[in-house]
Amino acid sequence: MSHAYNESLKAWRANEVPIGAVIEFNGTIIARAFNQVESLNDPTAHAEILAITQATEAIGDWRLNGATLYVTKEPCPMCSGASIMARISTVVYAVPDPKMGCLGGAGSVHELPRLNHRVAVRSGVMEAECKAVLQVYFQRKRADS
Amino acid sequence: MSHAYNESLKAWRANEVPIGAVIEFNGTIIARAFNQVESLNDPTAHAEILAITQATEAIGDWRLNGATLYVTKEPCPMCSGASIMARISTVVYAVPDPKMGCLGGAGSVHELPRLNHRVAVRSGVMEAECKAVLQVYFQRKRADS
Numbered sequence: 001m002s003h004a005y006n007e008s009l010k011a012w013r014a015n016e017v018p019i020g021a022v023i024e025f026n027g028t029i030i031a032r033a034f035n036q037v038e039s040l041n042d043p044t045a046h047a048e049i050l051a052i053t054q055a056t057e058a059i060g061d062w063r064l065n066g067a068t069l070y071v072t073k074e075p076c077p078m079c080s081g082a083s084i085m086a087r088i089s090t091v092v093y094a095v096p097d098p099k100m101g102c103l104g105g106a107g108s109v110h111e112l113p114r115l116n117h118r119v120a121v122r123s124g125v126m127e128a129e130c131k132a133v134l135q136v137y138f139q140r141k142r143a144d145s
Numbered sequence: 146m147s148h149a150y151n152e153s154l155k156a157w158r159a160n161e162v163p164i165g166a167v168i169e170f171n172g173t174i175i176a177r178a179f180n181q182v183e184s185l186n187d188p189t190a191h192a193e194i195l196a197i198t199q200a201t202e203a204i205g206d207w208r209l210n211g212a213t214l215y216v217t218k219e220p221c222p223m224c225s226g227a228s229i230m231a232r233i234s235t236v237v238y239a240v241p242d243p244k245m246g247c248l249g250g251a252g253s254v255h256e257l258p259r260l261n262h263r264v265a266v267r268s269g270v271m272e273a274e275c276k277a278v279l280q281v282y283f284q285r286k287r288a289d290s
Contacts, residue, residue: 042198043207043231044189053187062188077226077254081247085223086188099259102226106257109222114244114251 001094001126004070007034007047008133014039018133021047021071023055023064023088030067031055047071048079052086063087072130074101074123080109083119090120094130146239146271149215152179152192153278159184163278166192166216168200168209168233175212176200192216193224197231208232217275219246219268225254228264235265239275 007020011034023031033050037043048071056062068090069083075093080102083091091103091110102109103121110119152165156179168176178195182188193216201207213235214228220238225247228236236248236255247254248266255264 037207041205041207042201043209044194044198044227046230049189053189056187060186062182062186064188076230077247077257078223078230079226081222081224081226082189085191085221100257102222102254102257106259107252107254109247109252109254112222112245112247112251 001070001072001092001130003029003032004047004072004094005126005130005133007032008072008130011035011047012133012137018137019047019071019073021051021069023051023067023069025055025059025064025067030058044078046076046079048075049082052082052088056086065089068092070125072126073097073134074105075103076100077102077107077109080107084110084115084117087117088119090122092122092125094124094126095134096123096127146215146217146237146275148174148177149192149217149239150271150275150278152177153217153275156180156192157278157282163282164192164216164218166196166214168196168212168214170200170204170209170212175203189223191221191224193220194227197227197233201231210234213237215270217271218242218279219248219250221245222247222252222254225252229255229260229262232262233264235267237267237270239269239271240279241268241272 008018012018031051031054074097153163157163176196176199181190219242
């Protein structure tokens with residue numbers, strides 16, 4: 001998660017909502033990404049989606065069975081769904097999101113009864129550090145506006 | 146929807162699960178895409194995601210308020226979420242998907258109570274034609290295997 005945290009700081013420096021993600025596979029980090037919605041002008045350019053695309057390029061297979069996605073905030077509906085479509089084995093997130101999170105927060109798309117792939121979920125890892133980054137970012141954003 | 150249907154046939158010819166999508170904005174089609182998971186080796190390369198990225202490039206804004214997404218099958222969790230993140234106004238789909246669909250089928254991520262954007266949903270448009278394409282594709286796939 002510390003690597004995902006470092007990615008979130010890169011997002012902050014790029015004036016993006018500071019969320020970072022990494023994907024680990026066989027003990028190696030095969031993808032690192034941060035949120036780039038504004039700089040790429042693309043609403044799908046969340047850290048998780050960029051990391052998943054990077055990871056599938058790295059291993060030459062779009063099926064990421066066995067991989068773990070670490071992300072600093074609970075994935076939104078799109079990214080929760082992407083982790084299922086990409087067949088990621090485990091998602092570990094830092095900060096729960098009761099508004100938009102879909103791996104247990106606002107919803108639980110990983111628990112839909114008829115999915116053909118199951119994602120295991122862990123949360124709360126490095127929560128305080130990752131939450132602080134998000135809070136300070138939004139406080140400053142509000143102060144600037 | 147007939148344009149989305151034509152996109153689904155392109156997917157079929159490319160040996161991909163035959164799903165197509167188009168995005169309409171101010172009376173013009175600004176994006177056309179078909180599922181390319183296998184050919185791009187990318188689990189996020191669903192028709193809807195590719196169309197959303199194309200549409201935001203076309204109008205120079207990642208916010209697609211006012212746009213309508215037409216897609217031949219009910220969007221999966223990822224693509225349902227992407228339509229919310231992209232602030233699409235309306236999603237029209239042909240074939241409901243009670244297994245994976247998340248705009249009313251298996252789940253309803255567009256109805257999460259605290260979303261900051263609401264997507265309107267219509268379904269059943271050209272359902273028979275789009276369903277036939279999917280059914281025949283999977284029948285042949287099973288026969289080949």
